[in-house]
Amino acid sequence: MRTIAFATAAAAAALVTAAPASAATTINLVPIAGTLTGAFGNANPARSGTDLYNFTVPTSGALQGFVGSLGLKITLTNLDFTSVTLDGISFDKISSGIFELQTIAQSIGAGSHTLSIGYKNAQLFSSYGGVISFTPIAAGVPEPATWGLMILGFGAVAGAMRYKRRGQAKVRFA
Numbered sequence: 001m002r003t004i005a006f007a008t009a010a011a012a013a014a015l016v017t018a019a020p021a022s023a024a025t026t027i028n029l030v031p032i033a034g035t036l037t038g039a040f041g042n043a044n045p046a047r048s049g050t051d052l053y054n055f056t057v058p059t060s061g062a063l064q065g066f067v068g069s070l071g072l073k074i075t076l077t078n079l080d081f082t083s084v085t086l087d088g089i090s091f092d093k094i095s096s097g098i099f100e101l102q103t104i105a106q107s108i109g110a111g112s113h114t115l116s117i118g119y120k121n122a123q124l125f126s127s128y129g130g131v132i133s134f135t136p137i138a139a140g141v142p143e144p145a146t147w148g149l150m151i152l153g154f155g156a157v158a159g160a161m162r163y164k165r166r167g168q169a170k171v172r173f174a
Contacts, residue, residue, distance in 0.1 A: 024052040041129030067130030079126040082118040
Protein backbone atom coordinates (compact mmCIF):
# COMPACT_ATOMS: atom_id res chain seq x y z
CA MET A 1 0.00 0.00 0.00
CA ARG A 2 2.86 2.36 0.83
CA THR A 3 4.46 1.67 -2.57
CA ILE A 4 1.26 2.62 -4.41
CA ALA A 5 0.87 5.81 -2.36
CA PHE A 6 4.51 6.76 -3.00
CA ALA A 7 4.20 6.09 -6.75
CA THR A 8 1.01 8.17 -6.92
CA ALA A 9 2.65 11.05 -5.03
CA ALA A 10 5.73 10.90 -7.28
CA ALA A 11 3.58 10.94 -10.44
CA ALA A 12 1.56 13.89 -9.12
CA ALA A 13 4.76 15.80 -8.29
CA ALA A 14 6.15 15.12 -11.77
CA LEU A 15 2.98 16.47 -13.39
CA VAL A 16 2.96 19.58 -11.23
CA THR A 17 6.65 20.41 -11.84
CA ALA A 18 6.66 19.62 -15.58
CA ALA A 19 7.01 22.64 -17.86
CA PRO A 20 4.00 23.41 -20.03
CA ALA A 21 4.24 22.33 -23.68
CA SER A 22 3.92 25.91 -24.91
CA ALA A 23 6.72 27.37 -22.77
CA ALA A 24 8.91 29.51 -25.01
CA THR A 25 12.62 28.90 -25.43
CA THR A 26 14.96 31.87 -25.95
CA ILE A 27 17.20 31.86 -29.02
CA ASN A 28 20.53 33.51 -28.23
CA LEU A 29 21.67 35.55 -31.23
CA VAL A 30 25.46 35.58 -31.59
CA PRO A 31 27.29 38.23 -33.68
CA ILE A 32 28.97 36.65 -36.71
CA ALA A 33 30.45 38.82 -39.51
CA GLY A 34 28.05 41.74 -39.05
CA THR A 35 24.95 39.60 -38.52
CA LEU A 36 23.23 38.12 -35.48
CA THR A 37 22.78 34.36 -35.87
CA GLY A 38 21.07 31.77 -33.69
CA ALA A 39 20.22 28.09 -33.90
CA PHE A 40 17.14 26.32 -32.55
CA GLY A 41 15.63 22.87 -32.63
CA ASN A 42 14.06 20.00 -30.78
CA ALA A 43 15.90 16.68 -30.62
CA ASN A 44 13.05 14.84 -28.90
CA PRO A 45 9.64 16.33 -29.79
CA ALA A 46 6.35 14.98 -28.47
CA ARG A 47 4.07 13.06 -30.86
CA SER A 48 2.52 16.38 -31.91
CA GLY A 49 2.61 19.91 -30.62
CA THR A 50 3.85 23.46 -31.05
CA ASP A 51 7.23 24.76 -29.93
CA LEU A 52 7.73 28.49 -29.32
CA TYR A 53 11.04 30.32 -29.59
CA ASN A 54 11.63 33.97 -28.61
CA PHE A 55 14.47 36.24 -29.71
CA THR A 56 15.18 39.95 -29.52
CA VAL A 57 16.87 42.21 -32.09
CA PRO A 58 18.25 45.68 -31.26
CA THR A 59 17.28 47.50 -34.47
CA SER A 60 15.24 47.06 -37.63
CA GLY A 61 16.69 44.83 -40.30
CA ALA A 62 16.36 41.78 -42.52
CA LEU A 63 15.83 38.28 -41.17
CA GLN A 64 16.52 35.06 -43.05
CA GLY A 65 15.78 31.68 -41.60
CA PHE A 66 15.08 28.05 -42.27
CA VAL A 67 13.81 25.02 -40.41
CA GLY A 68 14.12 21.45 -41.58
CA SER A 69 13.62 17.81 -40.72
CA LEU A 70 14.94 14.70 -42.41
CA GLY A 71 13.20 11.44 -41.70
CA LEU A 72 12.14 8.03 -42.91
CA LYS A 73 9.18 6.17 -41.50
CA ILE A 74 11.07 2.88 -41.50
CA THR A 75 13.82 4.39 -39.29
CA LEU A 76 11.32 6.08 -36.94
CA THR A 77 12.73 9.58 -37.65
CA ASN A 78 9.84 11.17 -39.57
CA LEU A 79 8.17 14.43 -38.48
CA ASP A 80 5.63 16.56 -40.39
CA PHE A 81 5.41 20.35 -39.97
CA THR A 82 1.87 21.69 -39.64
CA SER A 83 2.83 25.36 -39.40
CA VAL A 84 5.99 27.42 -39.10
CA THR A 85 5.47 31.14 -38.45
CA LEU A 86 7.40 34.19 -37.36
CA ASP A 87 5.14 36.70 -35.59
CA GLY A 88 2.19 35.12 -37.43
CA ILE A 89 3.84 35.26 -40.89
CA SER A 90 4.15 31.80 -42.46
CA PHE A 91 7.44 30.39 -43.72
CA ASP A 92 7.62 29.33 -47.39
CA LYS A 93 7.40 25.56 -47.82
CA ILE A 94 10.29 24.40 -50.02
CA SER A 95 9.82 20.66 -49.66
CA SER A 96 7.79 18.16 -47.68
CA GLY A 97 7.80 14.42 -47.15
CA ILE A 98 11.09 12.71 -46.32
CA PHE A 99 12.98 16.01 -46.27
CA GLU A 100 10.91 18.91 -44.94
CA LEU A 101 12.32 22.39 -45.43
CA GLN A 102 10.71 25.79 -44.85
CA THR A 103 12.36 29.21 -45.23
CA ILE A 104 11.63 32.87 -44.58
CA ALA A 105 13.14 36.20 -45.64
CA GLN A 106 11.40 39.08 -43.88
CA SER A 107 12.04 42.63 -42.71
CA ILE A 108 11.47 42.96 -38.98
CA GLY A 109 11.51 45.81 -36.49
CA ALA A 110 13.46 46.20 -33.29
CA GLY A 111 12.21 44.28 -30.27
CA SER A 112 11.06 40.81 -29.30
CA HIS A 113 9.80 38.27 -31.87
CA THR A 114 8.25 34.81 -31.64
CA LEU A 115 8.96 31.82 -33.86
CA SER A 116 6.27 29.11 -33.70
CA ILE A 117 6.81 25.58 -35.03
CA GLY A 118 3.84 23.22 -35.17
CA TYR A 119 4.34 19.55 -35.98
CA LYS A 120 2.57 16.19 -35.99
CA ASN A 121 3.34 12.51 -36.56
CA ALA A 122 6.66 12.77 -34.73
CA GLN A 123 8.18 9.33 -34.38
CA LEU A 124 10.48 7.90 -31.75
CA PHE A 125 13.77 9.32 -33.11
CA SER A 126 12.34 12.47 -34.75
CA SER A 127 14.03 15.85 -34.59
CA TYR A 128 14.12 19.19 -36.35
CA GLY A 129 16.44 22.14 -36.40
CA GLY A 130 16.99 25.51 -37.95
CA VAL A 131 18.92 28.76 -38.04
CA ILE A 132 17.90 32.41 -38.13
CA SER A 133 20.20 35.22 -39.22
CA PHE A 134 19.46 38.91 -38.66
CA THR A 135 21.23 41.69 -40.58
CA PRO A 136 20.76 45.22 -39.19
CA ILE A 137 19.89 47.99 -41.63
CA ALA A 138 22.93 50.15 -42.39
CA ALA A 139 22.85 53.86 -41.61
CA GLY A 140 21.05 55.87 -44.27
CA VAL A 141 22.59 58.12 -46.90
CA PRO A 142 22.42 61.84 -45.98
CA GLU A 143 19.74 63.94 -47.67
CA PRO A 144 20.71 66.36 -50.49
CA ALA A 145 20.33 69.38 -48.18
CA THR A 146 22.84 67.83 -45.76
CA TRP A 147 25.29 67.26 -48.60
CA GLY A 148 24.82 70.88 -49.74
CA LEU A 149 25.54 72.29 -46.28
CA MET A 150 28.59 70.06 -45.91
CA ILE A 151 30.01 71.21 -49.28
CA LEU A 152 29.25 74.84 -48.42
CA GLY A 153 31.11 74.42 -45.12
CA PHE A 154 34.15 72.93 -46.85
CA GLY A 155 34.08 75.85 -49.31
CA ALA A 156 33.94 78.38 -46.47
CA VAL A 157 36.91 76.77 -44.73
CA ALA A 158 38.90 76.68 -47.99
CA GLY A 159 38.04 80.34 -48.69
CA ALA A 160 39.13 81.38 -45.21
CA MET A 161 42.42 79.60 -45.65
CA ARG A 162 43.12 81.34 -48.98
CA TYR A 163 42.05 84.78 -47.92
CA LYS A 164 44.86 87.23 -47.38
CA ARG A 165 44.28 90.47 -45.59
CA ARG A 166 45.62 93.52 -47.39
CA GLY A 167 47.61 96.02 -45.47
CA GLN A 168 48.89 93.44 -43.04
CA ALA A 169 52.29 94.30 -41.52
CA LYS A 170 55.10 92.20 -42.84
CA VAL A 171 57.90 91.11 -40.55
CA ARG A 172 61.35 90.78 -42.03
CA PHE A 173 64.38 89.30 -40.41
CA ALA A 174 67.75 90.56 -41.46
